[in-house]
Amino acid sequence: MRRRVLAAGVATLLLISACSEGGRAEPQQATGYTIAFVTHETPGDTFWNIVRSGAQQAAEDVDVQVRFSNDPDATRQAVLIQQAVDAKVQGIATTLVTPDALAGSVRAATAAGIPVVGLNAGIERYRDLGALMYFGSDETVAGTSVGERIAASGAKHPLCVIHQAGSVALEARCAGVKSAVPGTENLQVNGADDAAVTSTLQAKLAQDRTIDYVVTLGAPIALDAIQAGSTAKIATFDLNKETADRIKDGKIEFAIDQQPYAQGYMAVTSLYLYLKNGNDLGGGKAVLTGPSFVDKSNIDTILPYVEKNTR
Amino acid sequence: MIRLSGVGLSYGPIRALHDIDLQVNAGEVTCVLGDNGAGKSTLIKIMSGLHPHTAGRFHIDDRETVLRSPRDALDLGIATVYQDLAVVPLMPVWRNFFLGSELTTGRFPLRRLRIREMRGTAETALNDMGIAVADIDQPIGTLSGGQRQSVAIARAVHFGARVLILDEPTAALGVHQSGVVLRYIAAARDRGLGVVLVTHNPHHAHLVGDHFVVLKLGATVLDARRGAVTLDQLTAQMSGGDELTELARELRRPA
Amino acid sequence: MTRRPEIGALAAAGVIFVFFLAVAPAFRSLESFFTVLYQSSTIGIVAVGVGMLMIGGEFDLSAGVLVTSAGLVNSMFCWYLGVDLWAGAALSLLFCLAVGFLNGWLVMRTGIPSFLITLGTFFILQGANLGVTKLVTGAVASPDVSAIDGFHSLGLIFSSSFEVGPVTVWGTVLWWILFVLISGWILQRTRGGNWIHAVGGAADSARAAGVPVVRTKIGLFLAVSFLAWFVGMHNLYRFNTLQAGGGVGNEFLYIIAAVVGGTLLTGGFGNATGIAIGAFLFGMTSLGIVYAGWDPNWFRAFLGVMLLAAVMVNLYLRRVFR
Numbered sequence: 001m002r003r004r005v006l007a008a009g010v011a012t013l014l015l016i017s018a019c020s021e022g023g024r025a026e027p028q029q030a031t032g033y034t035i036a037f038v039t040h041e042t043p044g045d046t047f048w049n050i051v052r053s054g055a056q057q058a059a060e061d062v063d064v065q066v067r068f069s070n071d072p073d074a075t076r077q078a079v080l081i082q083q084a085v086d087a088k089v090q091g092i093a094t095t096l097v098t099p100d101a102l103a104g105s106v107r108a109a110t111a112a113g114i115p116v117v118g119l120n121a122g123i124e125r126y127r128d129l130g131a132l133m134y135f136g137s138d139e140t141v142a143g144t145s146v147g148e149r150i151a152a153s154g155a156k157h158p159l160c161v162i163h164q165a166g167s168v169a170l171e172a173r174c175a176g177v178k179s180a181v182p183g184t185e186n187l188q189v190n191g192a193d194d195a196a197v198t199s200t201l202q203a204k205l206a207q208d209r210t211i212d213y214v215v216t217l218g219a220p221i222a223l224d225a226i227q228a229g230s231t232a233k234i235a236t237f238d239l240n241k242e243t244a245d246r247i248k249d250g251k252i253e254f255a256i257d258q259q260p261y262a263q264g265y266m267a268v269t270s271l272y273l274y275l276k277n278g279n280d281l282g283g284g285k286a287v288l289t290g291p292s293f294v295d296k297s298n299i300d301t302i303l304p305y306v307e308k309n310t311r
Numbered sequence: 312m313i314r315l316s317g318v319g320l321s322y323g324p325i326r327a328l329h330d331i332d333l334q335v336n337a338g339e340v341t342c343v344l345g346d347n348g349a350g351k352s353t354l355i356k357i358m359s360g361l362h363p364h365t366a367g368r369f370h371i372d373d374r375e376t377v378l379r380s381p382r383d384a385l386d387l388g389i390a391t392v393y394q395d396l397a398v399v400p401l402m403p404v405w406r407n408f409f410l411g412s413e414l415t416t417g418r419f420p421l422r423r424l425r426i427r428e429m430r431g432t433a434e435t436a437l438n439d440m441g442i443a444v445a446d447i448d449q450p451i452g453t454l455s456g457g458q459r460q461s462v463a464i465a466r467a468v469h470f471g472a473r474v475l476i477l478d479e480p481t482a483a484l485g486v487h488q489s490g491v492v493l494r495y496i497a498a499a500r501d502r503g504l505g506v507v508l509v510t511h512n513p514h515h516a517h518l519v520g521d522h523f524v525v526l527k528l529g530a531t532v533l534d535a536r537r538g539a540v541t542l543d544q545l546t547a548q549m550s551g552g553d554e555l556t557e558l559a560r561e562l563r564r565p566a
Numbered sequence: 567m568t569r570r571p572e573i574g575a576l577a578a579a580g581v582i583f584v585f586f587l588a589v590a591p592a593f594r595s596l597e598s599f600f601t602v603l604y605q606s607s608t609i610g611i612v613a614v615g616v617g618m619l620m621i622g623g624e625f626d627l628s629a630g631v632l633v634t635s636a637g638l639v640n641s642m643f644c645w646y647l648g649v650d651l652w653a654g655a656a657l658s659l660l661f662c663l664a665v666g667f668l669n670g671w672l673v674m675r676t677g678i679p680s681f682l683i684t685l686g687t688f689f690i691l692q693g694a695n696l697g698v699t700k701l702v703t704g705a706v707a708s709p710d711v712s713a714i715d716g717f718h719s720l721g722l723i724f725s726s727s728f729e730v731g732p733v734t735v736w737g738t739v740l741w742w743i744l745f746v747l748i749s750g751w752i753l754q755r756t757r758g759g760n761w762i763h764a765v766g767g768a769a770d771s772a773r774a775a776g777v778p779v780v781r782t783k784i785g786l787f788l789a790v791s792f793l794a795w796f797v798g799m800h801n802l803y804r805f806n807t808l809q810a811g812g813g814v815g816n817e818f819l820y821i822i823a824a825v826v827g828g829t830l831l832t833g834g835f836g837n838a839t840g841i842a843i844g845a846f847l848f849g850m851t852s853l854g855i856v857y858a859g860w861d862p863n864w865f866r867a868f869l870g871v872m873l874l875a876a877v878m879v880n881l882y883l884r885r886v887f888r
Contacts, residue, residue, distance in 0.1 A: 043696050043811055049706050165863060188862040192814050194805045196852070199605040200862065203853040206601065207592035220707065220809050227805065242710055242807050309704055359774070382776045393774055399767040401834040402760075410764055411776035413757040423755045 033064040035271050036084030037264075038094040039120070040077050041070035042164075046219060046240045047260055051120065053309055054264030055093070062272040074101035081105035084114075091115050091271035096122020096129065097169060103129050115274050119267040120260070121169050123286050132274065133282050135266040137258035137290035139169045142237070143176015145291050146256050150181060150213050150235060153253075157183040158213035159204060159232070163191030163221045170217050173237060177215055185211075194224050201228035219243040219255070226251050239294060244306040247299050258290030261310045312337055312505045313358070313389070313474055318367035319529075320353055327353045328529045329366065334522070335474055335505040340496065342516035343509045344549050345526035351509050354526070355478050358507065359391035360384035385411070390467035394479040398459050400452025404444055405433040407451045408466050436469040437462065440498060457488030464495045468502060475499055476507040481515050493519055513545040525549060571828030572840030574879035578826075578872070579847050586850065590858035596733050598857060606849030607742035609819050610842055611797050614745045615790035616817075617824035617841035618753065622786045623766035623833030624673060624680040628665065628687035629794045630816035635691050636662050636798025637808045638699055641708040644716075651716035659795050665691070666791025670784035692814060699810035712806045724796070725804035738800055742842075745793065750838035762786065767834025822869065823848055826876040847872065 037055050041048035052068060059066040067089070069080045077098070082105045084092050092109050096102055096118045109116050110130040118126035118134040126134040150158055158181055160174035165188060178184035187204050189197045205211055205228060214234045216222040222236035222243050234252045236243060238260070246252040266287065273279035281287055294302055305311040312335050319329035328350045335341050345351045356362040357369070360378035369376055371387055378384050384391070398407045406429075414425040414432075434447050442461045444454065451459060460480045467475050477496065481489040496519050500506050510516050516523065523540055525533035525548045533540070533548045586593045612629050619626055636658050644654035669687055673680045696706060703709055711717055726737045753759040761782045764772035773779045802808055827844030829836030851872060855865050 043692075043706075045811065046705055046707050046809070049700070186861075187856070188865075190815070192809075192812050193608075193816060194801060194808070194812065195608040196605065198805075199601055199608075199849075199853060200856055202601045203592075203598065203605075203856040206595070206598055207590070207857045207859055220807075223805065223807070240705070240707060242707075245710070361774075381774055385776050391774060393771070399764045399771050399834065401767045401830075402763050406760055406763070410760060410772065413760055415757055422757070423751075424757060424760070426755065 033090040033272065033275050034087075035059075035064055035066050035091040035093060035268055036081070036087070036089045037066050037068045037268070038077060038080045038084065038092065039068075039070040040072050040074070040095050040097045042072040043070075047238050050260040050309060050311065051264040054261035054266075055268045056264075057261075057310075058265040058268035058272075062269055064268065064272055066268060074098035078102050078105040082108060085109045085112050088112075089114065090275055091117070093117045093119055093267035093271060094131075095120045096126055096131070097167075099125035099129060106130060115271060117267050117271050117274075119263045120258075126286070132280060133270050134286040135263045135270070135289055136286070137288055138286070139172035140176040140179075141288075142256055142258060142291040143173040143178075144180050145176075145293075146173075146215060146235060146237075147177040147180025147184070149254070149293070150177075150215070150233075153233075155181055155183075155213040155233075157185070157208075157210045158215055159201075159211045160184055160186045161197075161201070161214060161216045161221055161225065162186055162188050163197070163216070163218055173217055174215075184215075189221070191218065191221060194220070194227075197221060197224040198227045201225055202230075205230045205232065222246070222252055222255075239302075239306055239311055241306055244294070244299060244303050247294060247296065248303065250296065254293055254295035256291045257294050257311065259292055259311070260289075262289040312372060314370040314373075315357075316368045316370070318357065318364045318369055320357055320362060321365050326529060328357070331367070331526075331531055332534065333524055335507055336522075337473065337505050338500060338503045339521040340500050340506040340508055340519045341522045341524065342520035343507060343524050343526065344511060344513060344516055344545070346511060346549065348528075349526040350529040351511075351526060352478070353529070355391060355476055355509055358384070358389060358474075358476055360389070385470075385472075388471060388473035389476065390470065390472035390474070391476040392460065392463040392467060392478065392480065394482055398451045398463060401450050403448045404437075404451050404454070404462060405430045405447045408433040408436070408462065408469075412470050432469075437465050440465040440468065440495060442495070455488060456484050457491040460484075460492050461495050464492075464499060468499055468504065472504060474505045474507065476509065478509050479511070480508070481510065481512060489515060511549070513542060513549045517542045517545055571830075571836050571880070572843055573828070574876055575827045575840050575843040575847060578876060578879070579843050579850070582847065582850060582854070582872075586854040586858065590854060592859075593854060593857040596731075598853075600733050600735055600739070602849045602853050603739045603742075603846075604736045604849075605853055606846045607736065607738040608797060608800070609816065609823060609848055610742045610845030611738065611745055612790070612793045612816075613820040613823040613841050613845045614742075614749045614838065615786075615793040616820035617827065617829050617836060617838070617844075618749055618762060619786040619790050620821070620824050620829050620831070621753065621766050621833060621836045622762045622783055623769060624670075624783060624786065625684060625821065626669060626680065626787065626790045627684040627817045628669065628691055629684075629790050629820055630813045630818075631688055631691040631695060632662060632665060632791060632794040632813075633798040633801065633816065634808060634810070634813035635665070635695055636795040637802035638695055638708050638810060640799070641711045641802055641808065642699065642702045644714050645709040645711060646702055648714075651711060651714050651720050655716075655720060655799060658798070659792070662791040662795035662798070663788055666787040666789075667784060669791075670787030673787075674780045674783055688817065692811075695810045706810045708802075708808045708810065710806045711802065717803070720799070721803040724799040724802075738797075741796070742845075746838050746842045749841075753838055758782070758785070763834055765833075819848060822873050826873060828876075828880050844876075 055066055071077045078101055085108050099122050106116055106129045116131045118131040120136045123138050160177050162170045174186050189200045211232050214225050214232050216225050216236040219238045219240040225234050236255050239255050239257050270281050315331055315333040318331045320327050357364045360381045360383045363377045409429050414429050415422050416425050417423055430447055480492050521537050523535055639661050640654040640658040644651050669684050672683045699706055727734050761777045764777050765779045765782045769779050823844035824841050827840030851868055852865055855862050
């Protein structure tokens with residue numbers, strides 16, 4: 001909420017400054033596009049921070065203005081998209097984590113002639129809703145590749161840790177892992193409290209000592225899993241600075257990266273290309289930004305980017 | 312012991328009380344009577360330190376004073392027992408008895424309550440006043456209204472109050488319970504305390520009062536000693552005097 | 567019976583303990599018991615303060631995020647300026663006490679219910695945690711502090727653990743017990759405890775009896791913020807890095823622990839043992855479900871049932887033994 005107010009304030013300021021500079025607002029509007037970037041980000045997730053960095057860099061590179069807004073609540077995210085339509089932006093990039101709730105707003109956008117690009121979530125439904133392109137990874141595919149990889153290293157009974165209740169994307173990842181390793185078990189934890197995550201994991205590992213692999217679905221959760229101190233190996237979805245360090249020193253086997261920076265960057269630049277030049281990327285199919293594996297073999301090349309907050 | 316001369320209190324432009332003269336003597340019961348809104352509770356607030364007066368002079372033991380807090384008043388030996396907020400209902404009788412004047416031992420941070428002594432003292436003090444409480448540990452909220460008032464009075468007496476201000480102590484009570492409370496008021500008076508009984512019940516006032524002050528619209532309308540006023544006069548003044556005679560005529564059935 | 571607020575919680579704890587012993591084989595070990603104690607302590611330490619505050623008739627909804635703020639202030643201050651972590655810990659303590667003081671002062675000064683004032687602080691801290699972290703570090707998690715001076719000595723205080731046979735005992739469990747004992751002593755055996763009960767039970771009566779109501783209540787808010795700081799330090803020195811969005815939702819767990827432990831929602835009644843049992847019940851059920859191998863998605867539902875049951879048992883006991 002606070003963020004939205006802030007964003008609105010910043011947008012207003014930008015508009016005011018745009019007006020005052022040249023004395024006339026219209027030429028400004030004609031040269032640079034304004035793109036609304038709407039996500040279901042819960043404030044405070046390292047992952048979204050990287051998505052934004054990508055989008056921001058793209059905005060600088062191709063000289064468009066990006067207006068960020070986010071709300072984890074599906075109905076309020078729908079309102080944010082509607083607001084962007086009302087504000088007559090030139091393009092909308094949005095996550096489609098709850099396609100049914102967002103369908104109305106997205107259709108309103110396409111009806112108003114505003115191109116919509118999906119990112120991060122909603123790979124199965126983006127075309128039904130009328131979005132032009134999609135940049136993200138397929139959660140099930142990503143889950144399956146994790147499952148295949150840990151199966152190859154001998155995992156029989158992995159634990160898939162879900163840190164946000166009722167998330168379709170997280171459930172899909174675990175389902176993917178399970179499709180490759182049938183012995184997979186899911187565990188729900190409270191992602192907002194590190195101590196609670198650790199002790200819940202400790203309890204689970206004590207309850208079932210046959211667990212041989214812990215798969216976490218977010219980078220901070222992997223760090224809590226290390227604290228739980230067990231012999232089970234750890235793999236995680238997504239990266240941040242600390243997990244990258246732990247991969248380097250072997251505490252975490254590997255991370256699977258859906259390259260959020262690329263998702264943000266591509267969503268903005270693809271809209272730019274579409275608006276400028278009518279390009280359509282992906283050949284009618286979703287453009288996959290992942291999964292890409294990060295492990296000891298390639299961590300040294302990737303670490304500098306992680307430190308720059310772009311991976 | 313207490314002498315008010317020309318005391319008044321204004322909230323901004325509103326004068327809640329003006330030109331009040333009042334004397335409280337040891338071993339006497341001074342009754343302050345008045346209808347709702349007459350200024351009784353404002354007078355209590357001044358005397359108990361909840362609100363400093365804005366006009367006139369307030370002498371305690373012949374020294375002019377302005378009371379800034381209830382603590383000030385308590386330190387000068389003026390204790391007030393309020394009608395509805397006399398006690399904390401969920402706390403045991405003995406904790407209520409010592410509330411705000413707890414006995415402690417040891418130094419900070421190890422300063423602690425002398426619990427055994429406090430319980431014993433509370434029990435003795437209540438017995439001395441003739442108040443029978445089944446269990447000194449029971450929450451005071453489980454006592455009857457009259458008993459609660461009595462405990463509050465006993466508390467004030469025990470802590471060396473020289474002046475006891477009672478705010479409508481009998482307002483919410485039945486005849487029997489009121490009798491109990493009035494008996495403790497008499498007991499307090501006999502111990503040499505100056506008692507200020509604030510009430511709108513002239514019958515109760517006349518039973519124990521030595522001196523009567525009737526307030527109306529923030530000013531004194533009657534100030535008389537016991538011998539100089541009858542219960543009927545008091546009742547008449549209380550209920551508006553001439554106004555009532557007028558009303559009686561108006562309401563009379565046509566013959 | 568009206569004088570024993572914890573009796574309902576104690577009975578419930580007994581029943582649930584036996585229940586999990588019966589259905590969850592993994593629950594039947596000393597290691598598990600101490601993991602449960604650890605889980606309980608991270609909630610229980612702040613609940614000690616929140617419970618005392620509730621006995622004093624006020625709420626604090628900002629306590630959960632204040633835990634995270636405490637860690638963030640410490641880590642970012644030291645990381646950004648390159649100073650010893652001890653300085654940051656002291657600064658963080660001052661910050662937390664200032665927040666607690668502000669909560670208390672605003673409540674007393676304005677007369678607005680503490681529920682609203684601290685809801686405001688809650689949102690301010692939640693936003694500032696994210697906003698400031700993003701400004702300072704460019705990310706939404708605090709930087710790793712394990713390489714900064716003072717990490718090990720502070721870790722010894724706030725997040726040490728030791729082994730007793732097969733069991734890992736976390737320092738927080740001992741701290742928790744200590745805080746519960748102190749709180750119990752204050753509430754039952756000191757003048758301050760008398761005042762806390764009085765300002766929560768009937769603030770006007772307390773004021774009339776000469777109890778410094780404002781000072782007592784502000785003191786309680788300070789106690790809550792001190793304990794929030796303490797747990798914030800634990801989280802920082804155990805996990806080295808904190809998510810800026812963390813701690814949200816825990817404020818209700820503290821309140822639930824206090825209420826389940828027999829603290830009266832309207833103030834004036836409750837005790838330290840009850841609050842501790844409330845926190846233990848939380849730790850036991852949240853992990854017991856996992857030990858039993860059930861889907862932890864059910865935990866919240868379980869928690870809600872437990873809360874309702876506790877409140878009703880307390881109400882019943884109070885009526886029967888009046």
